[in-house]
Structures are given as C-alpha cells and as structure tokens.
Amino acid sequence: MFQILVIDHDSAISELVAANLKKGGYRISRATDGIKGEALALQLIPDLIVLDPTLPKIDGFTVCQRLRRDSRTADIPVLMLTALKEIQDKVKGFNAGADDYLTKPFAVEELLVRIRALLRRTCPTPKATTKRTEILSHGSLTLVPARLEVIWFDQTVKLTQIEFKILYCLLQRYGQVVSSGEIFQQVWGYDSKIDVEMIRAHIKNLRTKLEPNFHSPRYIRTVYGAGYRLELPTSAFDNPHQQTIAVHNQFPSKTKAAQKRG
Numbered sequence: 001m002f003q004i005l006v007i008d009h010d011s012a013i014s015e016l017v018a019a020n021l022k023k024g025g026y027r028i029s030r031a032t033d034g035i036k037g038e039a040l041a042l043q044l045i046p047d048l049i050v051l052d053p054t055l056p057k058i059d060g061f062t063v064c065q066r067l068r069r070d071s072r073t074a075d076i077p078v079l080m081l082t083a084l085k086e087i088q089d090k091v092k093g094f095n096a097g098a099d100d101y102l103t104k105p106f107a108v109e110e111l112l113v114r115i116r117a118l119l120r121r122t123c124p125t126p127k128a129t130t131k132r133t134e135i136l137s138h139g140s141l142t143l144v145p146a147r148l149e150v151i152w153f154d155q156t157v158k159l160t161q162i163e164f165k166i167l168y169c170l171l172q173r174y175g176q177v178v179s180s181g182e183i184f185q186q187v188w189g190y191d192s193k194i195d196v197e198m199i200r201a202h203i204k205n206l207r208t209k210l211e212p213n214f215h216s217p218r219y220i221r222t223v224y225g226a227g228y229r230l231e232l233p234t235s236a237f238d239n240p241h242q243q244t245i246a247v248h249n250q251f252p253s254k255t256k257a258a259q260k261r262g
C-alpha cells in the first residue's frame with residue numbers, strides 16, 4: 001500500500017484530499033505547515049507528497065527544494081496543489097523540483113489520475129523499466145535514462161525527471177513536430193485536459209539549460225499551432241558552451257589589435 005503525505009494549511013482541502021485518497025487504498029499522513037511537513041517527510045519517507053506552496057512558517061517551494069537536496073527524499077514525486085495559477089508560479093514550482101502542478105479548484109478524479117500516473121513512474125512495470133534504460137544519442141546530445149543523465153557537448157547537464165522525459169520524447173522523434181498532447185500523454189501518462197502552460201514552463205526550463213540564448217531558441221523550436229521540434233547543432237562552432245569564446249577570438253580587443261599592428 002502506497003503512503004502519501006499531504007501538506008496543506010487549508011484543513012477543508014486537506015481533509016477532502018485525504019478522504020478520497022483513503023478510499024483509493026492509500027495510507028495518508030497530513031501536515032499543516034512547512035516545518036511539520038518537512039519533518040514528517042524525512043521521518044516517513046512517503047511514496048508521494050501532495051504539497052501546497054503557500055504554507056505558513058516555511059513555504060512549499062522552499063520545502064520542495066530542501067527535500068530535493070536530501071538524498072533520502074530527492075526522488076519522491078511531488079505534486080503541487082495550489083491556488084497559484086500564473087505561469088510564473090508554475091515555473092517556480094517546477095524549478096523547486098515539483099513533478100506535477102494542479103491548481104485549485106480541482107476535480108478529485110483528476111487529482112487521483114495524476115497521483116496514479118506519478119506512482120507508476122516511481123514503481124514502473126518491467127516493460128517500462130526496460131524501455132527507459134535505452135540510451136538515445138544524436139550528434140552532441142546523449143540521454144542515459146537509467147541515470148537521468150544528459151551529455152551535451154561532452155558536459156553533463158542536470159535536468160529534472162520531467163525535463164528529461166520531455167527531451168527524451170523530442171529526441172525519439174528527432175526533426176519531427178511533437179504536439180503538446182503527445183508530450184503530455186507520454187510524459188505524464190494519463191488522458192486529461194492538456195495543461196499547455198505546464199508544458200511551456202518545462203520547455204522554458206529546458207531552453208534555459210540547453211540553449212545559448214533561451215529568448216531566441218535554436219534547438220528546441222516552437223512550431224506555432226502544432227507543437228515542438230528538436231533541431232540539434234551540426235558543427236562544433238554551434239557548441240553553446242564555446243560560443244562566447246569563439247566570438248571573443250573572432251573579434252579581438254582593440255588593445256590586442258593595436259599591439260599586432262605595432
């Protein structure tokens with residue numbers, strides 16, 4: 001039986017979530033503030049955490065960051081359940097380490113579906129495990145699912161589990177347009193209303209980590225009205241880690257140029 005920790009300062013929401021999860025066969029523990037929630041997470045090491053970012057004493061974003069830094073809780077799936085609906089709030093949640101983000105008011109059925117999907121990724125079937133261990137590589141990009149490792153121009157890039165799965169999805173269909181619906185189904189693993197903003201938030205984080213200029217993306221391209229397409233660099237000069245050096249060498253400083261003329 002899976003154990004789920006619900007950390008929410010709203011007693012009505014907490015009781016509603018706990019009651020429905022118990023009906024679903026889960027063991028439930030609850031906390032109403034960030035300090036107690038973090039302590040209980042470290043004590044119980046639950047299978048999943050439902051977390052409200054707007055907690056008293058210590059906010060949920062900070063709690064999530066702390067749990068991600070602790071080896072005992074680093075891999076526990078976290079679903080943020082909150083009234084914060086703006087895209088910047090979602091980005092903040094995912095940057096803190098959340099695996100999923102559901103806004104209030106919410107349908108209990110959708111919450112349960114999302115929780116089941118997260119738990120499936122945590123405790124996969126043998127077939128899913130075999131599939132995830134397949135290494136994908138194209139040009140200067142290599143993905144090693146068994147370690148959630150990304151090698152990008154011979155450097156390791158740290159991604160969250162969700163970011164890794166999105167990039168894996170795009171690399172599997174390299175050069176093709178992958179719709180938001182296809183990404184949502186493959187990464188989150190359930191049929192529901194597609195959360196386009198959630199996908200955009202993760203894409204933005206991916207671009208920040210992989211693109212030389214995420215404001216003008218070259219590798220993870222948006223195909224408006226259709227989805228996203230992965231286009232990788234074809235030469236060493238396109239290495240985002242080396243472009244600053246290359247540009248500097250191409251345009252030497254006036255002092256050095258003057259010295260050469262002298």
